[in-house]
Amino acid sequence: MNFNCVFTSCNYKRNDIEEKEFIKHLKELHVDEILDISNKENIPVSMAEMIIVSNSKVFINS
Numbered sequence: 001m002n003f004n005c006v007f008t009s010c011n012y013k014r015n016d017i018e019e020k021e022f023i024k025h026l027k028e029l030h031v032d033e034i035l036d037i038s039n040k041e042n043i044p045v046s047m048a049e050m051i052i053v054s055n056s057k058v059f060i061n062s
Contacts, residue, residue: 002058007033019053026052 003022005012012025026034026049037048 002060003053003056004058005030006052006055022053022056023049 001017001019001022002015003013003017005022005025007030010029012029014022030052034045034048034052037043037052038045041048
């Protein structure tokens with residue numbers, strides 16, 4: 001899959017990686033932002049993470 005991190009302060013863009021690699025990026029660099037989203041939206045951290053992963057996926061039409 002292809003991922004472009006949705007956080008504006010981040011320039012992470014990778015092609016042909018596994019989702020677990022992108023999740024590792026999120027957990028290493030964006031844990032505070034994920035916790036903020038979780039608290040603000042009153043949702044579990046795992047759900048916030050899932051939304052971020054979904055919004056960061058880039059689909060290329062071939």
